[in-house]
Each structure stands twice: as C-alpha cells, then as structure tokens.
Amino acid sequence: MEIHDHNMMQENMYHKAFDYSSVWDYAETGADTILNKYPDKVVRAVSVQPEEGRMLYRVQDKYSKKLVDARLSMGGEQIAFYPDTAALQNWHREDVKSQFIAQFMHEMHVLHMYMGFGKGGMIFLGFMCLLSFISVVSGMFIYGPFMKKNRFGKIDNRTSSAKWFGWHKFLGIATAAWAALLCFSGVMIVIFSLGYGSYISSAKAEAAKNMSAQVTADNIGLPAAISFINQQFSKDYILSVDMPDKKLNHSRYVFYMTPAKDRPTEFMGQLVFVGADAQGNMQYYTKELPVYLSAAAASLDLHVHNHDTLALKIIWAILDIITIVVIIAGFAGWWKRAAKVNNTSAKSNFSAEVLSNQNIWLMPVWIFGLSVAGMVLPLYGAAGNMEGSAAWTAAFVLCFWQWFRKKQQ
Known part of the structure; x- marks a missing residue:
C-alpha cells in the first residue's frame, strides 16, 4: 500500500472521507456525472470505499452484449467518482508517477x-496454505521431543546441519503462531470465495x-431504492448495488x-432484491447468509x-x-544432514539434564500468546494498533533476549 500511495500523483491521493450512510447520498450524482461525460456508457453496478472518499461505478458500452454480473465480477470497466470534488478517475488507468511500478504491483x-x-x-x-x-x-x-536437551534459544553448533536445524527450530517457533494463523486464514478465504459465489x-x-414477475425496478430510481433499503435495514450498511438488468436480475436492484x-x-454482503x-x-426479498460464510469472512x-x-507493516515484513x-x-539442514552429528571434537551445546515439559514450552507459550495478541488486537482500532505493535515488539525482544542469553552460556 505504501508503494502504491508513493507512486500516486499527489493530487489524486487525498479526498474527504465519508461514512457508509452519507456516501450513498451522492450515488445518483456520480452516475449522472459519468453518463454526461461518457454518453455511450451504461452503469451496471455501484460500490463504495467511503474511507478513501470514492464511489466505484462499473460501466459498460451501451450496446455491448457482454454480461457484466455483480460487483465482484472482473468484467466491465470501473470509474471512480469523488463526491468532494466531483472528479472522475478511470480506476484501471490511474495517474501515477511510474506506470512500470503500477503494473508491477498489479501483477x-x-x-x-x-x-x-x-x-x-x-x-x-488455498491447498498450499492448507499444507x-x-x-x-x-x-x-x-x-x-527435539528439545529434550536443548533449551529454547540455544543453537547447536556441533555440525553445520545441526546449526541450520537449530535456527530452523528457534525461528520456526518464533513465527509459528503468526504463520499458522496466516495460513489458516488463507484457507478460509478460499472457502469464503467459493462459498460466496x-x-x-x-x-x-x-x-x-x-418474487412476482411484475415486481421490477423499472418504475423506481436509485435514490428511492436506497431510501427504501435504508428504512428496511436500518442497522446495516450498503456495500454495493447492482443495477436492474433483465437478463441478470429480472430488472431488480440487488x-x-x-x-x-x-x-x-467489504468483500461480503447479504443480497437483498x-x-x-x-x-x-x-417490495424486497433476501436470503440469509450461511453461518459458515460469516465465520470464514x-x-x-x-x-x-x-x-x-x-x-x-514493518513488523509483518520482518516476520x-x-x-x-x-x-x-x-x-539447508536436510541438505547437510549426512554430516556426523556425533562429532565429539565439536563443542556441545546440549544440556546435561533432560528438560521437563515446562522448561521446554515456557518461552514458546509466551511467544505464542504475544503473537496471537499481535494478530488480534489491531482489529480494534487505533488503540489496538498500538497494543498489537507492543505485543509483537515484546515477542521479538523475548526471542532476542533468550538467544543472546543462551549464546553467552
């Protein structure tokens, strides 16, 4: 995101933010602005990104016979409308400093x-995330079992393969909770994408x-439909709307x-026709979202x-x-595994005693807990971002302190 923003022309970066309720007041204005500039286009769907101060209109050539279905479809062309300035921007042809960087980031x-x-x-x-x-x-x-005689943070330097495996185990535990949650969420995203379709x-x-075949949106405008849906679903936000189309939705708003x-x-919404x-x-008709979709989302x-x-972002880059x-x-450890691990002339890093489960797992459990806190706390606003950053910092410090302390022994 930082690379994208740095590559944007400054005049296109900053616009007034809206909330999900007020931004829809400009839906018809945006559509009229687009159709006045592009009279050969027709609007197929509208979605919003109020935090960025924009509305996205999926448009299509007026006489095109190609079906452009739903806001998540990759078909059609998107035009951004910024209510604060009434500016239009082709969403796939942004004004950028470097087209190469923009294309690279897209790829x-x-x-x-x-x-x-x-x-x-x-x-x-998704399958690779599962594996x-x-x-x-x-x-x-x-x-x-591998750490019965080797405390957390202690790297076995007796052989090259043992050293590589030592780092593998140490850093693997340091990132285990983060990697597990990231992989699991990746699997759930695929399940969500397929299930939502x-x-x-x-x-x-x-x-x-x-719904009766006579119930269509031919005789109502978009502002009236928005007002009606806000009355019926006063505790919900509108994420997007598909415009009436005879072939796609029997001439109803979706x-x-x-x-x-x-x-x-923003990727998921309950459909209301x-x-x-x-x-x-x-009139309207809706179908409840399956419970598993809400969990996956x-x-x-x-x-x-x-x-x-x-x-x-810096912390995640380090991870x-x-x-x-x-x-x-x-x-590397497996590549060098043929080396003799029982080389008695090499320095041994093993502890003389067999460690208890408490000694083996005490530090990893602390790191797991801090990692989970670092993943979850940022979901709760600005304070959560600071608390999450602190949790990750504490996990890093704990790992470094343990490694440095064991290195000195």
Whole structure:
C-alpha cells in the first residue's frame, strides 16, 4: 500500500472521507456525472470505499452484449467518482508517477491472489496454505521431543546441519503462531470465495422463484431504492448495488448489505432484491447468509486488516523475512544432514539434564500468546494498533533476549 500511495500523483491521493450512510447520498450524482461525460456508457453496478472518499461505478458500452454480473465480477470497466470534488478517475488507468511500478504491483497482486490463473490458481494457493498450516502445526508437535536437551534459544553448533536445524527450530517457533494463523486464514478465504459465489447463485434463483414477475425496478430510481433499503435495514450498511438488468436480475436492484460496524467486511454482503409492483409499492426479498460464510469472512480480518499502520507493516515484513529464513534453514539442514552429528571434537551445546515439559514450552507459550495478541488486537482500532505493535515488539525482544542469553552460556 505504501508503494502504491508513493507512486500516486499527489493530487489524486487525498479526498474527504465519508461514512457508509452519507456516501450513498451522492450515488445518483456520480452516475449522472459519468453518463454526461461518457454518453455511450451504461452503469451496471455501484460500490463504495467511503474511507478513501470514492464511489466505484462499473460501466459498460451501451450496446455491448457482454454480461457484466455483480460487483465482484472482473468484467466491465470501473470509474471512480469523488463526491468532494466531483472528479472522475478511470480506476484501471490511474495517474501515477511510474506506470512500470503500477503494473508491477498489479501483477504481484494477481500472483498473490490467483497466481495469474483465476479461480484454479486461487484453489491451488488455498491447498498450499492448507499444507503449510499442517506443516506448521505438526512442527510444533515434534518440537518438544527435539528439545529434550536443548533449551529454547540455544543453537547447536556441533555440525553445520545441526546449526541450520537449530535456527530452523528457534525461528520456526518464533513465527509459528503468526504463520499458522496466516495460513489458516488463507484457507478460509478460499472457502469464503467459493462459498460466496454459490450463495449469490442460489440467492438469485430463490429471488426469481419467490418474487412476482411484475415486481421490477423499472418504475423506481436509485435514490428511492436506497431510501427504501435504508428504512428496511436500518442497522446495516450498503456495500454495493447492482443495477436492474433483465437478463441478470429480472430488472431488480440487488443490494449487498452488511451489519453496521467500524470496519465492515467489504468483500461480503447479504443480497437483498428490490423492486416495485405496477402501483409503485416497494417490495424486497433476501436470503440469509450461511453461518459458515460469516465465520470464514471473519478470517479475512486476520489476513488483511490487522496490519494497517506503518509500524505493523514493518513488523509483518520482518516476520515474512524470518519465515523465508526458516524455510531456507530447513532445506539447508536436510541438505547437510549426512554430516556426523556425533562429532565429539565439536563443542556441545546440549544440556546435561533432560528438560521437563515446562522448561521446554515456557518461552514458546509466551511467544505464542504475544503473537496471537499481535494478530488480534489491531482489529480494534487505533488503540489496538498500538497494543498489537507492543505485543509483537515484546515477542521479538523475548526471542532476542533468550538467544543472546543462551549464546553467552
């Protein structure tokens, strides 16, 4: 995000922030502004990013026969509208300092999400996250037996392979809770993405079956539909809305609603279909979200929304680097495993006594607890960001202190 913001032209970076309630007051203004400038376009969907002060309009050529379905669709073109200045910005052609950096960051995003292979790539990455989660958890289970005579933080220097494995175990435990939660949330994101697509399909089918064919949105405008939905769902926010389309939603508005809170899960919304009969009486139909989808969506926060500050981003970058070292150390240790680990001429780092489970697990448990706090606390606002940063700092200090103390012995 910092690279993206640094690459943006300064005049495009700062706009007045809105909340989810007030930003929708400008929905029709934004649509009119876009259609006045691009009379050959038609608006298919509207979504909002109020914290950034913008509304995103998915548009399509007026006479195009290509179906552009739902706000999460990759089809169509998006135009950003900024209510504070009435400015328009093609969302896929931002004014940037370097097109190369912008394209590079986009490609990295696509690789991270889909490996460039769409849904198949996302499923593959989810499977790899599952394998990684199993690897981390199983590594924690076998950690104890390997540490019967070697205290946490003590690196066995008797052979090259033992040294690599020592670092692998030490740094692996230091990052275990973070890596496990990150991998688990990655799996849940894939489950959410696949399940949410299924939910959208079933909700549309049920709406078509349960709503009268005469209930359409042909005779109501977007502001009236927004006002109606706000009255019916006063405790919810509107994330986005699909415009009426005969083929896609039987000429009804499709609203994506989420419970009102400080930081809504912007990727998910409960579908609400809105139309009116010939007399202008407004009606709606909705399908409840499955419980498992709400649980899976909560994992998004652990993966995306708990490192918003620069300090936390630096901490996560350090954790990424340490994890890479853990992987390299594991490979290097196995590569050198043929070395004689019982070389009596080498200095022994082993403790004379067999350690108890309490001695083996005391420090790791403290680090696990601080790591979980560092993952969860930032989800609770500015104070949580500071507390989370403090928890991560304490975990790092504890690891360094233990390693330094054992090195001196």
